[in-house]
Amino acid sequence: MTDDEDVKAVLLCQKGEPDAFEILVERHQKRMLNVAYRMLGDYEEACDVVQEAFIAAYRAIHSFRREAAFSTWLYGIVVNCARNRIKQAKGRLRHEARSIDDPVGLQDGSLQSELPDCGESVVERLEKKEVEARVQACIRTLEPDQREVLILRDIQGFSYEEIGGMLKLPDGTVKSRLFRARAALKDCLVNVLGDWP
Amino acid sequence: MTCKEIEGLLPGMIDGALPDVEMKRIETHLKTCASCRKAFADLRKCDEQVKSLEEVEPPPWLKTRVMAQVREEARQKEGIFRKLFFPLHVKVPIQALATVLIAFVAWNVYKTGEPEFRQMAPSSPAVQEATRAQAPRELAPAAGISKRDEIPATREKKAFAPPPAQVQEPAPQRAATVREETTADAEKPVERLRAAKRAAEAPKDENAWNAADAARTAEPDRALEAQARDKKQKVVKAPAGAVAKEAGKQEARPAAAPMLSAAAPPRPDLEFTMRARGPEPAAAEAESVLSQLGAQAVDRQSREGRVILTARIRTEQIEVLREKLKSIGLVQERVQVSPSPGGFLTIRIEIRPE
Numbered sequence: 001m002t003d004d005e006d007v008k009a010v011l012l013c014q015k016g017e018p019d020a021f022e023i024l025v026e027r028h029q030k031r032m033l034n035v036a037y038r039m040l041g042d043y044e045e046a047c048d049v050v051q052e053a054f055i056a057a058y059r060a061i062h063s064f065r066r067e068a069a070f071s072t073w074l075y076g077i078v079v080n081c082a083r084n085r086i087k088q089a090k091g092r093l094r095h096e097a098r099s100i101d102d103p104v105g106l107q108d109g110s111l112q113s114e115l116p117d118c119g120e121s122v123v124e125r126l127e128k129k130e131v132e133a134r135v136q137a138c139i140r141t142l143e144p145d146q147r148e149v150l151i152l153r154d155i156q157g158f159s160y161e162e163i164g165g166m167l168k169l170p171d172g173t174v175k176s177r178l179f180r181a182r183a184a185l186k187d188c189l190v191n192v193l194g195d196w197p
Numbered sequence: 198m199t200c201k202e203i204e205g206l207l208p209g210m211i212d213g214a215l216p217d218v219e220m221k222r223i224e225t226h227l228k229t230c231a232s233c234r235k236a237f238a239d240l241r242k243c244d245e246q247v248k249s250l251e252e253v254e255p256p257p258w259l260k261t262r263v264m265a266q267v268r269e270e271a272r273q274k275e276g277i278f279r280k281l282f283f284p285l286h287v288k289v290p291i292q293a294l295a296t297v298l299i300a301f302v303a304w305n306v307y308k309t310g311e312p313e314f315r316q317m318a319p320s321s322p323a324v325q326e327a328t329r330a331q332a333p334r335e336l337a338p339a340a341g342i343s344k345r346d347e348i349p350a351t352r353e354k355k356a357f358a359p360p361p362a363q364v365q366e367p368a369p370q371r372a373a374t375v376r377e378e379t380t381a382d383a384e385k386p387v388e389r390l391r392a393a394k395r396a397a398e399a400p401k402d403e404n405a406w407n408a409a410d411a412a413r414t415a416e417p418d419r420a421l422e423a424q425a426r427d428k429k430q431k432v433v434k435a436p437a438g439a440v441a442k443e444a445g446k447q448e449a450r451p452a453a454a455p456m457l458s459a460a461a462p463p464r465p466d467l468e469f470t471m472r473a474r475g476p477e478p479a480a481a482e483a484e485s486v487l488s489q490l491g492a493q494a495v496d497r498q499s500r501e502g503r504v505i506l507t508a509r510i511r512t513e514q515i516e517v518l519r520e521k522l523k524s525i526g527l528v529q530e531r532v533q534v535s536p537s538p539g540g541f542l543t544i545r546i547e548i549r550p551e
Contacts, residue, residue, distance in 0.1 A: 018264075018271035025263050029255045037253050047259055054263040058270060135246050153212075154247045160214070175214055182208035186236075186243040 006070040013061050021058055028071065029054075031156060032078045038151045039082040041140045049085050053078035068165045075158070076166035079148055086144060131193070138188035146181035153178055198226060203233050210237060211244050465507065465545035466532075467515065473526035476548040480504035483546055486521040490514040493541070506546040515542060522546065 006027070012020030029050060036046035036053075057077050064073055139147060148167065152158045153174075158166070163174050203226050209215040210223060227234050307314075473479030480497060483506055487495050492508040499505075510518060522528045526548070 018267050021267050022264050025260050029259055033255045034252050043253060047256060051263050055266050058267045132250055135250060154244060155250060179208035182240060186239050189243050190239055
């Protein structure tokens with residue numbers, strides 16, 4: 001899959017063929033969902049944000065001028081939607097039901113007692129799940145601007161240039177935000193996990 | 198470099214985002230500093246943890262929902278377009294009908310106003326041009342050249358002029374306005390100038406007004422001569438538009454016609470107004486009297502129940518004419534110019550019903 005395929009689909013959409021947009025959804029939905037999920041920490045909410053981002057992209061597809069890659073433009077939209085969602089629902093997210101990887105359930109041991117004993121692999125899986133949940137919890141403690149950069153660079157593997165294009169930031173700002181995010185995440189994980197696995 | 202500075206740069210070591218020089222300095226420092234080595238190791242482990250996070254899969258309904266909404270959006274956009282042009286079986290006949298209606302109205306407006314457009318549009322600039330062209334021609338002979346030299350200019354004017362009846366008849370308002378303007382523009386200044394010039398040339402003891410009168414006397418002579426010539430050519434009998442069509446070669450002609458006709462009406466030396474029971478028989482009688490008296494250039498015109506006769510007659514015959522006319526009807530006389538013996542006078546007899 002190359003960016004050329006994106007461009008072809010975009011051109012078709014611009015010519016008034018909405019079915020071509022399905023190609024773009026198919027190609028980018030997973031990565032967009034993961035970006036949104038890591039930013040929000042809630043699966044359902046991430047799905048809503050991705051849907052919202054796709055619709056916003058379709059509405060604005062006539063304004064896409066191929067100055068940057070379509071993926072850069074699209075992920076910029078999803079980051080923006082997620083950022084807005086965080087701003088709007090900051091209080092609600094804090095008090096409503098916990099996300100799927102909320103570590104609280106694990107901390108009091110209730111989850112372990114509910115799960116059937118299926119041998120070592122299950123324990124390992126639970127341990128991994130626990131670590132992931134704590135990493136996710138630490139990610140959520142980061143400042144939103146640092147979190148965005150960390151997710152895009154260290155989790156999704158975008159280049160500094162691409163991230164700069166998505167967030168409309170210069171490389172230097174992207175790097176400084178990323179370095180602060182890595183340092184803060186390391187401090188958080190050392191505190192949460194204690195003995196490093 | 199202090200450990201604090203190194204710790205600030207260590208995150209950049211993870212993916213080699215730092216310049217090579219910085220990297221080498223940090224590596225050198227890490228060899229000697231255990232705490233910084235520990236911090237860097239923690240950063241690496243942290244990075245591994247982040248990168249090992251499991252990806253979530255999109256739900257199958259996500260694409261379905263997105264595409265459903267996209268298609269709905271597209272349908273709404275199309276809807277605005279459709280409202281204007283679709284369904285074809287309804288909208289196309291309406292639009293076609295509207296087009297035909299507009300075309301018909303436009304054609305009708307054009308047809309209704311066509312004569313007016315023809316009259317108005319080309320006349321004004323041409324009349325102005327003709328007026329401008331005419332004025333210097335009139336002025337030049339007035340500056341002291343002989344009468345004969347003036348004739349060509351007058352003749353040219355007459356060539357485009359309609360018959361005198363058309364000049365004097367109450368014409369449609371628009372035409373009348375044009376004539377008034379052109380008369381005012383073309384005739385008056387020329388006359389005044391001519392009279393003034395003659396007054397300057399006249400003997401000192403004479404009144405300037407007498408010189409002006411002389412100018413007026415001379416002009417009708419020339420005008421009548423020209424008129425007579427034009428009658429022969431049958432140009433004067435044709436309306437101005439027809440003259441223009443026939444000529445067609447000189448652009449200024451059709452537009453100049455009304456102006457020129459107004460510019461050269463013969464001004465009689467003597468005017469008789471006669472009241473008779475039957476203007477037509479009285480006119481016939483007067484016409485025969487004129488022919489008996491050897492009058493020249495006799496012209497007869499009838500309009501609105503009146504008959505107007507114009508002619509040139511010897512000064513000696515005036516007295517006889519006066520008596521004969523009195524025998525036909527009640528005559529009032531108005532003398533424009535005092536008759537001089539041995540010459541011709543232009544007379545105008547208007548016969549009105551009692």
